[in-house]
Amino acid sequence: MQLKHKIVALSILPLLLAMALICALVIVQNQRLGEDQAWLIENAILSSKRAELKNYVAMALSVITPLQAGASDDAQTRRQALEALAKLGFGRDGYFFVYDIRGRNLMHPRQTELVGRDLWNLTDPHGLPAVRALIESATHGDGFQRYAWRKPSTGQVTDKLAYVVALEPWGWMLGTGIYLEDVEQATRQVRDEVAGGIRSTMIAIATIALVAVLLVFAGGLTLSVREHRLADSKLQSLNRRIVHLQEEERSRVSRELHDGISQLLVSIKFQFELAGHQLEAGHSDGLAILGQATERLGGAIGEIRRISHDLRPSLLDTLGLPAAIGQLATEFEQRCNLSVVYRNSLHDARLLDEVAVALFRIVQEALTNIERHARASSVLIDLEPCVDGVQLRVRDDGIGFDPWTIERTQEGIGLRNIRERVEHLGGRFSLSSSIGHTEICVILPVPPIRRVAA
Known part of the structure; x- marks a missing residue:
């Protein structure tokens, strides 16, 4: 049904x-x-x-x-x-x-x-x-x-x-x-009148019941049509957002490949060609140019690894969520020149893949928002077990914002993504923000945590 x-x-x-x-x-x-x-x-x-x-x-x-x-x-x-x-x-x-x-x-x-x-x-x-x-x-x-x-x-x-x-x-x-x-x-007449009254009352009650049932059915049908339209509208909006996010991610990867890897590889190609010409002509400068090209090739390989890490960090599959978040925090601290404190109480625990990916993406999205908007000087990332599962808190000391306004505008798409990930896994999401304090708290239900054998 x-x-x-x-x-x-x-x-x-x-x-x-x-x-x-x-x-x-x-x-x-x-x-x-x-x-x-x-x-x-x-x-x-x-x-x-x-x-x-x-x-x-x-x-x-x-x-x-x-x-x-x-x-x-x-x-x-x-x-x-x-x-x-x-x-x-x-x-x-x-x-x-x-x-x-x-x-x-x-x-x-x-x-x-x-x-x-x-x-x-x-x-x-x-x-x-x-x-x-x-x-x-x-x-x-x-x-x-x-x-x-x-x-x-x-x-x-x-x-x-x-x-x-x-x-x-x-x-x-x-x-x-x-x-x-x-x-x-006389008594038969009284009983007949009572029976007639009962029949009239039953007809009246049946009529009222029929009208009430029709009203309930009409109300339910109207509500169903309205909910269907609302659901279709939300589904269309979600599809548009998914397409927009896909195009945005593809554009980002395309820009990084074109502006970074592609330019770097073209430069390395020119250096290899120049080194080849120098060596054919018997000039000793060819070896130095070849060394420079090789060094730049190593940089290109590192850039490819960085892009791959952004798409899916290898540490998440090999060492688990705590190590992957630790690497993400370290890179964020070096890139943004902020003080990042990472507290991990899960240690070497293994979580379900969908839970680990969701928590990693939530941290990634939160750090991206801090980098773009917060103007913060320090960040705290706290990952710990709780009664209901796993709890993640990301806090900064930035300028803050109005959560009610942000979550209902196009600027709050990152927060909506976080909330939808949490709701999909049946967890709880809370957000608080004021000047000098912004905190995201996520609790996801998980089965009993397994620890890697030493």
């Missing part, structure tokens, strides 16, 4: 996770709220129905109470009471029923096929022994019982709330009930 894709993923995934958690929380809270609301509505309706049922049963009791209070308590009186209760009713499906305490049905105006049957073990679709539960509620409970029973008007089995009382003198259970389809409808 590319870096830009990782950035977009790291931006979008937490957003999607947060949206998912919010959706889950909204669903749970809305469902809980819906259930609470349905429970409240159901309780309110049931409370109203309980009061209504008590009133109906009180009305039925008022009808048969005079018969119970009469002097005669025979089968005729009880039959009159059952006939009177059978005539009572309310609404389309409201009726009264009577059972004895053993579960035998004595009166049921809407289901006459049940009269006289023992229904003690009759169970509803939920497995509840309905008649037995009614008798238990009448004799030992609050009189209310919920169960499932066939609704006369529709023939469908539905939930029913009944209120029953015990008629102790006759051993009867009198009761009535109300079917709860309206309660189920």
Whole structure:
């Protein structure tokens, strides 16, 4: 996965996770709220129905109470009471029923096929022994019982709330009930409204999440395009600098070869030709001229060695970095007539080739800057091991400069080269400068340093 894709993923995934958690929380809270609301509505309706049922049963009791209070308590009186209760009713499906305490049905105006049957073990679709539960509620409970029973008007089995009382003198259970389809409808409506609200909320959250994802994606795409353009611009600038440095180095070598070695070799050629003519003519001056030409040839060889040393010092490959920096410091001191102090705490340690070359080029670049700009009288070069690897410090007592300005202008190309070398190797670079004090400090991470066996 590319870096830009990782950035977009790291931006979008937490957003999607947060949206998912919010959706889950909204669903749970809305469902809980819906259930609470349905429970409240159901309780309110049931409370109203309980009061209504008590009133109906009180009305039925008022009808048969005079018969119970009469002097005669025979089968005729009880039959009159059952006939009177059978005539009572309310609404389309409201009726009264009577059972004895053993579960035998004595009166049921809407289901006459049940009269006289023992229904003690009759169970509803939920497995509840309905008649037995009614008798238990009448004799030992609050009189209310919920169960499932066939609704006369529709023939469908539905939930029913009944209120029953015990008629102790006759051993009867009198009761009535109300079917709860309206309660189920009300609670179902509440749950449907909650589900609809959840769907609407989910759609709104999904829309917000989609817009947020699109915004993040658009922002990431814009940032990616901008970073690509910036990277291309930096790459083009770097390529131009590399080409410029290559041309500058080639020009320098070309000037040194043309102005130094080439002129010197032409002069030596003329001296050899002159010596040859003098010797052919028998003049003794030819030997002296030949000696001068040979001496100048040695100087040409030394100049070639100097150019070769500038390109890649041989001591760096043979004796290592400390010796190469020491030679560079000695030549700089002789050439510029400055006081150079070189402190080497690495001794004869061997470093990785890329680290050694980088440190050597950094010292070379720093000394070149000191020679051109510092107007210094003394220079300190300090090379030592440290906790993080190898530390190099180059300090002078010159006129100083403003690091912030120099590093951001074309004049600071040498410092930029140093900084880029250090960053390429994962090191640290620091620069401080003021009047009378300028110091470059470089720390490069290296593996454990090996020492040359004695």
